Amino acid sequence: MKRIGILTAGGDTPALNASIYGAVVRANQRKLEVFGFIKGFSSLFNPRVPHVHLNPLFTTIPELDPTYGGTVLGASRDYVDPGDKPAIEEIAGRLEALGIEGLICIGGDGTLNGMQPLSNHLPTVLAPKTIDNDLGLNYRNEPDEWARQPCDEASGYRYARTPSRTRFDLEHMVNYVTPGFATAVFVTASGVQRIRTTAESHRRIAIIEVMGRHSGYLALGTAYGQPDMILLPESPLDVDLLVSRVVETYDLQKNVVIICAEGVVDENHCELGAETISTDPAGNKVLSGAAEALRQMLIQRLGDSYFTSKRRNESAKAAIFTRKVGHTQRGGRPILFDRFHGAQLGGHAVDMLLEGRMNAVAILQWSRERGFQVDGINGNDFRDRWGHIHARQMHRSFYNPEEMKPSRIGIDYLLPIFTNSIGQDDMEEVRQMLFNSGNLTRSYHSVNTDINKRIRYLDDV
Ligand code: F6P
Secondary structure, eight states: OOEEEEEEOSSOOTTHHHHHHHHHHHHHHTTOEEEEETTTTHHHHSTTOOEEESOGGGOOOTTOOTTSSSOTTOOOOOOOOTTOHHHHHHHHHHHHHTTOOOEEEEEOHHHHHHHGGGGGTSOEEEEEOOTTOOSSBSSTTGGGGEEEEEOSSTTSEEEEEOOOOSOOOGGGOBSOOOTTHHHHHHHHHHHHHHHHHHHHHHTOEEEEEEOOSSOOHHHHHGGGGOOSEEEOTTSOOOHHHHHHHHHHHHHHHSOEEEEEETTOBOTTSOBTTTTSOEEOTTSOEEOOOHHHHHHHHHHHHHHHHHHHTTTOOSOHHHHEEEEEOGGGGGOSOOOHHHHHHHHHHHHHHHHHHHTTOSSEEEEEEEETTTEEEEEEEEGGGGBOTTSOBOOOOOOGGGEETTTTEEOHHHHHHHHHHHTTOSOHHHHHHHHHHTTOTHHHHSOOOOHHHHHHTTOBOGGGO
16 A cells, blocks of 8 residues: 545544544555545545645645644535445545545544445545544444334434443443543533633523533533533433422522533423524534523523522523533644544554555543553444444433432543543643734634645646
8 A cells, every 4th residue: 555545524623633643644654645635525526636645755744733623634524425326436436546545534423424335445444533422332232222213204214222231331332432522521621610600700500502412421521610410412301300400509509500412302302402403414403502492491490580589680581691612612722632542543544554444443442451542443333233323322321310410430431531631731832822922913824724735636646
């Protein structure tokens, strides 16, 4: 193998450049050329295949900085449809014309789906990323526990989980954690601490919405910021319990901070924030307003009288506020944990390609004895019997629904990831760079400007 391709697909994470960097450094050592495709699979749909040579003379281009968030290659949610044979043939032809002998896709479950049809044409490896931490399995046979039930939806069926038959141990997890997750938790947990002091001062109830469409790992991790309650998609909302906990907490401390994952569901398993649904190009539901829906519920249940009886001069509407952490979770400098493991996974993906692996996934395993280690797995191990890859849900045992907090095993899950996950240089960077006087005089210089100058096309080769 002399030349490989790499792309970043799906929503971005802070660790993408670190993973690309890890792959390029390993490729330099193994004398492989790396072509980076612009904006994920979108580049491959373009007959001109815009791409960047990431290691001319086996030297990494200076624009590729593993400490910088996002992706120098750009990302998109364009996916290869496994049923679209002509498109797949065209893409395979373009990759061949460009001399690409293996492909690394950095992405999540959607990317793995898109990568599979290409694996019939050349070796392909997925290096995982997602802030939601939903690419992986809680244990090996988890995909077999999905059932397909007939329903009125366009597809004619819906997926449902059957009860788990497996004894669960943290060491059984396949891909314990994905690069990007730790930094996103770092952002959300810090956000909770900041919202807390203002809620405390003004005697308010704050509802903070965090990302995580089907998976509550991100919400669970915000426990580090010490919110009073955490609500996540895997545990349907019990409104009465929530209201009584809010009252109990407010009576005691005159402020409440609630974390609400964007995908939280009610007792009927309907998404709280789904009133205004739209879909992205990958067919994912774009949710809006779980926190706002929750706020309306609390306003109704508590009423103005609750706050006036506490000698608060504010209406329920004014006393209960929401904040979405939003895309801040996905951006910025990756913390040490993500940089290190993202780079390792990128490097391992190169090794796996050189071993000729087809449709494989580089994974991060954890054991009590050895800590974190990279490994590899067949992409098919993530599929259920109908070939579908499900987003990993947070294992129910990680959460205590009465307390609305992580359970003991949930805490045990978080500890290996977050203990020592922040590097001294992460803090030093803030100290030195944020109030750098140059920031006031120099305008922002986007890396895209420099990368643009390096873009080449299939017809140039
Ligand atoms: O899949 C990652 C994720 O960050 C989700 O948590 C969130 O729902 C979604 O992406 C938002 O994506 P975008 O704003 O890019 O459409």
